[in-house]
Amino acid sequence: MTEQLHQITVTVNGVARRGEVPARRLLADFLRMDLGLTGTHLGCEHGVCGACTLLLDGVPVRSCLIFAVSADGHAVTTVEGCCEAGGELGPVQQAFQDCHGLQCGFCTPGFITTITAYLEENPKPTEEEAREAIGGNLCRCTGYQNIVKAVLRAADLKRERESADE
Amino acid sequence: MKPPPVVYHGPDTVDEAVRLLAEHGGHAKVLAGGQSLVPMLNMRLTAPARLIDVNRLDELAYVRTDLEGVRVGALARHADVERATHAFEAVPLLRQAVQTVAHPTIRNRGTTVGSLVHADPCAEMPAVLLLLDGEVLLRSDRAGERVVKAADFFVGPMESACEEDELAIEAYFPKPRGRTGTDWRELSRRNGDYAMCGVGTSVRVDDTGAVTCAKAAYIGMGPVPSVVDVTGADFSGADFCAAAEHAADQLDPEDDIHASAEYRRHLARVLTARSLKAAYEAVAP
Ligand SMILES: Cc1cc2nc3c(=O)[nH]c(=O)nc-3n(C[C@H](O)[C@H](O)[C@H](O)COP(=O)(O)OP(=O)(O)OC[C@H]3O[C@@H](n4cnc5c(N)ncnc54)[C@H](O)[C@@H]3O)c2cc1C
Ligand code: FES
Ligand code: FES
Numbered sequence: 139m140t141e142q143l144h145q146i147t148v149t150v151n152g153v154a155r156r157g158e159v160p161a162r163r164l165l166a167d168f169l170r171m172d173l174g175l176t177g178t179h180l181g182c183e184h185g186v187c188g189a190c191t192l193l194l195d196g197v198p199v200r201s202c203l204i205f206a207v208s209a210d211g212h213a214v215t216t217v218e219g220c221c222e223a224g225g226e227l228g229p230v231q232q233a234f235q236d237c238h239g240l241q242c243g244f245c246t247p248g249f250i251t252t253i254t255a256y257l258e259e260n261p262k263p264t265e266e267e268a269r270e271a272i273g274g275n276l277c278r279c280t281g282y283q284n285i286v287k288a289v290l291r292a293a294d295l296k297r298e299r300e301s302a303d304e
Numbered sequence: 305m306k307p308p309p310v311v312y313h314g315p316d317t318v319d320e321a322v323r324l325l326a327e328h329g330g331h332a333k334v335l336a337g338g339q340s341l342v343p344m345l346n347m348r349l350t351a352p353a354r355l356i357d358v359n360r361l362d363e364l365a366y367v368r369t370d371l372e373g374v375r376v377g378a379l380a381r382h383a384d385v386e387r388a389t390h391a392f393e394a395v396p397l398l399r400q401a402v403q404t405v406a407h408p409t410i411r412n413r414g415t416t417v418g419s420l421v422h423a424d425p426c427a428e429m430p431a432v433l434l435l436l437d438g439e440v441l442l443r444s445d446r447a448g449e450r451v452v453k454a455a456d457f458f459v460g461p462m463e464s465a466c467e468e469d470e471l472a473i474e475a476y477f478p479k480p481r482g483r484t485g486t487d488w489r490e491l492s493r494r495n496g497d498y499a500m501c502g503v504g505t506s507v508r509v510d511d512t513g514a515v516t517c518a519k520a521a522y523i524g525m526g527p528v529p530s531v532v533d534v535t536g537a538d539f540s541g542a543d544f545c546a547a548a549e550h551a552a553d554q555l556d557p558e559d560d561i562h563a564s565a566e567y568r569r570h571l572a573r574v575l576t577a578r579s580l581k582a583a584y585e586a587v588a589p
Contacts, residue, residue: 141309161312161355162345183305184343191409197383198409203342207312208335208359252409273495274407 146210150175151219159206166190168206169216177217177247181276188275191248192216198255217247220254229295230254230288239288241279248275253289257296263289307345311354318361318443322471326445328354329469335359337381339406339414340422364473369394373438373478378418378471382411382429394479397436397486401428401504404488407496417472420457423464423528426498428488430458431529435486435504435521438477444470458528482516484508485586487579490523491571493562499524500563501571507583515539515584518547520576525557525568534580544584548576 141160148155150173157172164183169175169192181187183202190202193215201214220228227235230253240246249272256263256271263271268289269282277285313332315321325332332354335341344350358364364377369390376385385391385402392399405411405419405428419429420440433440433454440457443449444467452465459465466472480486490502501524508517518539521531532554537547557568 142311144312161310162307164306164342164346167306183346185339185410188407188409194413197412199413200339200409202346203338203413205312205335205338205342205355205357207314208338208357210314271408274409 144207144210146207148206148209148211149213151215157206161205161207163206164202165192165194165204165206165209165214166201168209169201169214172206175216175218179244179247181244186276187245188248188252189245191251191275193251193255196255196258198252215251215254217250220250228254229299230257230292233288233292233295234285237284237288237291239280239284245275245277245279249277249285249288253292256289257293261297262293265290305346305348307342308348308351310345310352312357313354314357314360316360318363318471318473321356321358321361322443322445324354324356325469325471328356332356332468334421334471336378336418337414339410340418340424358471367391371479373436373476374398376416376475376477378415378473380416382406382414382416382419383408385416386411395436395477395486397432397480397488397504397506398477400486400488401432404428404490404499404502410496417475420475421464421466421472423458423460423462424498425461425527425529426502426524427529428490428499428502428504428523430454431502431504431521431523431531432488433475433477434458434529434531435506435519436477436480438475440464440466440475441473442466442470443473449473461527480506480508482508483510483587484517485583485588487582487586489575489579489582491575501525501557501568501575503572503575503579505576505579505583507580507587509584509587509589511589513589518580518583520551520579522555522572524563525555525572530555539584542581544577544580545573547580548573551576 143158179189181189333352335355335357365379366377367388368375374391486506488504490499492499504521532551534547537550552572557565
């Protein structure tokens, strides 16, 4: 069976990207295979691990559970887009480096995107809130302690950078 | 794994979606939030010939509250239901329960109506619909619009009354009458997982604080969610244990890899007592 292809346009990290995809192409695979953006990782492919989390119109979702055709006309932010305008590390990325919040790094893109969106909603989380915020992401290496620290550090960094901008 | 080949339709209106379902009925599946369907496609547990993606039906992306209760359109995400303050004020049980559905990221995409149609025996929102005596509005070319009461909607595990050519349009959650308190609680192995046992309760009291109606709804305790009326139970003890005992005796859970039947029944007793107490205290004079 030759599969029908769909023309789609998805705004990825601020840039309109066109593609031609079969209906069953997952959004994560569109980014990785069609666009070469391999920052988004696929772990479980059934919504449990959180590695593939990205922001769809600013809202965290699992890109292993969305078809690329469904994202046609929408905007996506991946871990590659969680940096500063000049390409320097964004506050969450910087915090993960500062706090040693990753080891193998497989889970990290999902954490970075989830936390980036979370800090927009809650700029000054408590430690308990930070734990709750990352409850849907699995990490097999770190034991989470340093990831929790990274959430709090990222909140501080984000505030510092925002007040420096004013 | 990756999903099998499939033909995709992305209708822009409800009429078009219903027409596509009439045309392709048994070979097509509605794709809503995809938080249950796509895992099944990825694991190749299902392989419909066609998908009818309803994510462009903005006309169904609503949570409306009036004097009667809350109407949730088929494209309202769990997160929309959770956030809607007006819905929480009219029917607090909606937020109480939806907060325990998966993780926030899943709730951002999964729809409440989709979870009703999916009818997982461990899902929260079917039990909420049942406890509140709610309804689901369905539409097809064949039968037009029909309203199915919650008591008739959950037919079996993963099986609802929504036929293959029907689109679920909205769910209606009536506002509890009189002085009624509600509560939801559950136990799962990890926060955000499907529950081993979940309990929702509603308790109505009169002005003296006497219980005039009390019900408990359960998930994870059988093939479909169930409701037990405990109005006649002994409410004299302050800990509600007698009523909880009475309710748990009427459940018939099964063993599975997540928990034994005996453990589930134990959870039902403990959670029901706590839940009835919380629901009662929310409205007691
Ligand atoms: C990691 C993870 C954890 C989860 N944990 C929980 C949990 O604890 N509790 C819980 O309740 N759920 C849980 N879910 C499932 C989640 O709530 C789903 O969102 C929900 O079950 C289905 O809604 P959906 O919109 O995603 O539907 P979809 O996955 O798109 O569809 C599910 C089924 O319903 C049908 N359908 C959907 N909408 C309609 C409609 N309008 N008309 C006709 N048919 C329709 C589809 O054809 C399909 O058969 C979890 C999911 C994941 C991935
Ligand atoms: S790969 Fe998407 S949640 Fe695991
Ligand atoms: S750093 Fe290895 S899985 Fe998280």
